Amino acid sequence: MAGDKFLTNLQKRFGDKITGSNLGAIDPWIEVSPAGLVEVCRFLRDDADLRFDYLNCITAVDYLETDPKKAAKTGWDPHLEVVYHLSSIRKKHTIVVKVKLPRWKDDEEGELPELDSVSGIWSTADWHEREVYDLSGIRFLGHPNLRRILCPEDWVGYPLRKDYEMPLDYHGIRGR
Numbered sequence: 001m002a003g004d005k006f007l008t009n010l011q012k013r014f015g016d017k018i019t020g021s022n023l024g025a026i027d028p029w030i031e032v033s034p035a036g037l038v039e040v041c042r043f044l045r046d047d048a049d050l051r052f053d054y055l056n057c058i059t060a061v062d063y064l065e066t067d068p069k070k071a072a073k074t075g076w077d078p079h080l081e082v083v084y085h086l087s088s089i090r091k092k093h094t095i096v097v098k099v100k101l102p103r104w105k106d107d108e109e110g111e112l113p114e115l116d117s118v119s120g121i122w123s124t125a126d127w128h129e130r131e132v133y134d135l136s137g138i139r140f141l142g143h144p145n146l147r148r149i150l151c152p153e154d155w156v157g158y159p160l161r162k163d164y165e166m167p168l169d170y171h172g173i174r175g176r
Helices: 003-017 032-046 125-136
Strands: 016-021 029-032 054-063 079-088 092-100 115-116 139-140
Touching: 003 016, 003 029, 003 115, 029 032, 032 092, 032 115, 054 125, 115 125, 125 139
Parallel strands: 029 092, 115 139
Antiparallel strands: 016 029, 054 079, 079 092
């Protein structure tokens, strides 16, 4: 997988659905628009030269600075980033795919952002997407069984969000 040729081919094929890249990073990455995620991922899996047949993990990063002084210096607006680590077992190469999302759908606090599921491309995404949903509060559209996987079903909030406040008790059991 030659870096410049790979990126040029992706940009030609997908245009503005490829929104950024750094193929010189320790973990080379491309950034994809939310609308282009499934189409780009299917291509990455199916293209004969790429064959990204293994989804290692999906994670989410909360870009929120809660200290107002530090927030003023960040240079970015608060957002979430969903990160997909892909490997090709046959071709022996890797890529990271990133998707930037707003922290809340339509800027309404409490309304979870949405992203199409890739569980139809890599079956292991079923579990990874459930974990990201449970801990970071991202709803994966088209997921076959999107529900909490680590926290109880009646848990309030998303523990990996930087503004999460741990409840003092859960069903009468004191936590702190």
